[in-house]
Amino acid sequence: MSYVDTTAIAINPRARRRRLLRKRFLRRPLAVVGLVVAAAFITAAILAPVVAPYSASATDFNATLAPPFTHGHLLGTDELGRDQLSRIIWGSRASIQAGVFSTLLAIAVAVPIGIIAGYYRGWIDPVIARLTDVLLAFPFLVLAVGGSPPSCPSLTNATLALGIGAVPGLIRIARGEALALREEDFVRAAVANGARDASILARHVLPNMLSTLIVQATVTIPAAIIGEAVLSFLGLGVQPPTPSWGVMLSDAQSYVSQAPRLAIFPGIAIFLCSLSFNLLGDGLRDVLDPRTTR
């Protein structure tokens, strides 16, 4: 057999595509910054016992409301003499946990519903779509506050509430993708080849919407991080003395005039953390969009 071998260059197509995507990603400095900062926050959250200089609840009554760089406290201390830096590091656990798990929960709930609505159409689709529209009419935080039981506030309940709040938006995205994918020729071809619905959804519909879902997840995570801070600030999330950026902001209120840094540092943490995920998401969207050529 004689043929021109054009495939030798593309030894492993998947590795080649990965390399191409990485190259595109690295060409976006903001996305790289986002990735690095987000990774730093995640690492800090996981390694909090190792990297935090003090325990989050250790009090130092000789140094209450200490300014930064005094008494061996890098970012100073609060009214009970607790190390600010350590509390921010420990607090990142609540933020990351709420951000990541609520998003995973929302995806797990919303994607099957959205796919069923978009793929099967019929009577179920308008019902789900209109319900989603009604829920989307409420701001995300209102949904989350409404979804968190005021009787037993905790990080778990806040995470659940934030997850519920993110469900309608994700349903809409999954439904839209499924609506478009069901008309694709390869889905029609799979039907014509005798594929059952379950295998069409699992092999043809879901994998083709993954990149959209990944991008959406990086948008939902920062929203949930801010949401967690808000809920904790309102007393609907993490309960003192467990550290959380929202709790720190709330505690700082009484000392805003004497020690505004007590509010500023956790605020910066919230800002940086959510911004980093947003930048990462923007970068991923550009990179995964097949129309991108750079």
Add this chain to the structure above:
Amino acid sequence: MTVLAVEDLSVRFDTDDGVVHAVDRLSFGLEQGEVLGIVGESGCGKSVSVMSLLRLLPPTAHVDGRAEFDGVDLLSVPTSRLQRIRGREIALVFQEPMTSLNPVFKVGNQVGEVLRRHLGLDRRAARARTIELLDLVRIPAPERRVDEYPHQLSGGMRQRVMIAMALACDPKVLIADEPTTALDVTIQAGILDLMRDIRERLGTAIVLITHNLGVVADIADRVIVMYAGRKVEEAPVHELYAHPQHPYTVGLLGAVPRPGAADEQGRLREIPGRVPSLAELPIGCAFAPRCPRADELTRSRSPELSEIRPQHFVACFHPGPEWQER
């Protein structure tokens, strides 16, 4: 032996603009190992009629009639049984090779999926058989191509993969809906060659839908000409080309570019007018508004099919081989 017998197949769509009769009482039989060509202009109902056989039309379509295959009526059999027929006994090749493969999976997995689903092969056996199939459809270096993604293959290559997928379970019937329309002429020839080869080697009956009369002459045994959802003429291919009877067929053949086809001014003959909208068909023969032979009778009644020569059926009040009668 007749493998597929279609009787009085009608398809109508209820649309906002009214009822559209896409296919009107179409009947045909398909013999084992036969290549049946269905020709007609865009929108004459040829694709819709074969799609309706496997119940691939959207729910807005209403399908009537019978389609006997292997002792069951395809149009009324439960979906679970139909799913075992689709791809296993009756396979379909679509017009669009560029988009008919799932972009996120290797082509080998996609062919293998059909094998594993219908024949219960395990992963390794499916892969081995897939390589054989890719070889059968003349894809060079199949053991390497099997691990490539659709975007790495050319259009002709992808259409070969689609054909390999369709042939995976040795179907009794292969339906090819304009399989070469999206491809270059040289690649077209290769695909047709392949289909002829498959028919000879595997005895598969093939329904070939096309608007290209050259393709039909090349490969088909028997031809059905459709116009506005109806069968207007049916004959063995040589009979049809030698003695076309319906003015539409005569017109189509006259419009094929070939030496000697031009008139005195050196132009190809065209059929005047346009295909009628299926939502508002004329009362009499649907072709009457474009037909040089039309008269009162044609415009008031719709002609039925009749056998005017052996095995040659035509639905026309004034059949004849000349464009202009009298």
